[in-house]
Amino acid sequence: MRVTAIVLRALIGLVLGAVTAVVEAVFLVLAALGFAYSFVSSRGERAVPRMVGTVAGWLAEVERKRLEIFLRVDGVPGGYPPLRALAYLVLRVPVGLLGGAVLLLLVYGLALAALLLYWWTTGTYPPDYGPNAERLLAAAGVGGVLLFLDLQGLVGIAALERRLVRSCLAPSSRQAYEQRIAQLSTSRAEVVDAIDDERRRIERDLHDGVQQRLVGLSMLIGRARRARDPDRAADLVRQAHEEAQRALEDLREVSWRVYPAALDADGLRAALETVAERSAVPVTIDYTAGRRPPGRVETAAYFVVCEAVTNAAKHARAERVTVQVSQEGIMLRVRIEDDGIGGADPTGGGLAGLTRRVAALDGRLGVDSPLGGPTVITAELPCG
Structure with a gap:
């Protein structure tokens, strides 16, 4: 069941890729005209018109999302320079169109197989075909080989899509190292901030909870020492005992929030x-x-x-x-x-x-x- 879902998701992704390839091919034709006009009007000073760069970035992001959702391509961040997005689309359009052609051949072959199966089960053959078992077996054999080649082509298209998006849109090794160093520096500073926040929270819990309990306990014990009435002193000692129990519960709660012993x-x-x-x-x-x-x-x-x-x-x-x-x-x-x-x-x-x-x-x-x-x-x- 899981394999079927993966295959179905990949097929949907390839179908969508064929549709977007047509859209991107139209865009590239219009972008070429925009390039020419921008180059002439700016006397070569502006290489990529702003609108072309914006649409190219948006289309590249659509492709990245498609591959991430349907072909499980991870590790490609968003946000690309216009020239990189355009270069990716130029290389990607032939792959998408080729995938669409392979999908059309698959649909055509499945339709012919369904027609042959219908003829064989109902016996209603065309006049020039006839109920020839040898022809049916030959057609089935050739169709099986073509189906295998077609499926292999789809697998190749999917692999080419993955490799293309990683090579064109993923950061280079140096950029990846620089991003990693920046992430580590940021996370180190954030960990220090988190530790400081945790210390402040512990101090607040101790000050507002345990410390107040201990102050109350000290006052009760002092009042019990000064009491002249034995019954009153006994009542104060009982209250002090209860306050000590609550202080212990608060202290256990604070220590549990700091780090639970059961975890180790x-x-x-x-x-x-x-x-x-x-x-x-x-x-x-x-x-x-x-x-x-x-x-x-x-x-x-x-x-x-x-x-x-x-x-x-x-x-x-x-x-x-x-x-x-x-x-x-x-x-x-x-x-x-x-x-x-x-x-x-x-x-x-x-x-x-x-x-x-x-x-x-x-x-x-x-x-x-x-x-x-x-x-x-x-x-x-x-x-x-």
């Missing part, structure tokens, strides 16, 4: 089950990942789930949260969905910190939260 001892699944138990809203955990991910990946996935569940309970007014953790190849996928009111801001403090944390591991974080809900947060983390 029992793994991500056990830590997420604890999150579900402690959550104010019902949380369903669907954990299907195979082998245990590396520690840094488990930590990032854990904090993604924690932040999403906390936001669902505090801000989204959700009644149920679903957490799915799966593994596809070397990627750990985490998906959190709640039935709240939506409207989550990806640039807010908590989600922005998660984005930086995930990006530091070369992962991706997505937030889809339309007004009215539902809110879906996805994280993809490489385990390799």
Whole structure:
């Protein structure tokens, strides 16, 4: 079933590629006229008219999206110079038209095969053909060979499409290295900011929670020491004991948010089950990942789930949260969905910190939260 879906998706992509090739061929003819006019009117000073460059970039982006969706071509970023987009279209149009011709031959061959099958099953042969079994077998053999060659041609067209878009639109090795260095520099600075934000949050939790509890506990103990009435002193000691218990609970909560001990001892699944138990809203955990991910990946996935569940309970007014953790190849996928009111801001403090944390591991974080809900947060983390 999965193979059939992949083949069908690739065929749709090739059909769309043949249609866009016709459109791009018309555009290139008009662009050539625009080039000539621009060159003459500007006396050679302007090589690419602005409108031609804009349309070429848009068509190249359409092709990139088509190949990404239907032929699974990843790693080609958007945004190209006009000349590069035009060069890609010039090379790509013959490939698309060739793919359209191969598809038409496939449709023609399938139509002939259906006609032969109809003749054979109904016995209604044309007058000049007749019920000749040898002819039918010969036609079937030749048709099978042509079908094989046609399918091989489609595979070749798909491979040529992939190679062409990567060679024309993907950054060069030097550009890729420069982009990688820039990403690492940015992610390093963002990690430092995230650590500082986390320290501020811990300080705030300790100051507003545990410290206030300890101040109250100290005051109760002082009042109990000064009390002359034994019953009053006993009541104050009881209140101090209760305040000490609440301070311990707050301290455990803060330490759990800093880093849960269960994550190292029992793994991500056990830590997420604890999150579900402690959550104010019902949380369903669907954990299907195979082998245990590396520690840094488990930590990032854990904090993604924690932040999403906390936001669902505090801000989204959700009644149920679903957490799915799966593994596809070397990627750990985490998906959190709640039935709240939506409207989550990806640039807010908590989600922005998660984005930086995930990006530091070369992962991706997505937030889809339309007004009215539902809110879906996805994280993809490489385990390799």
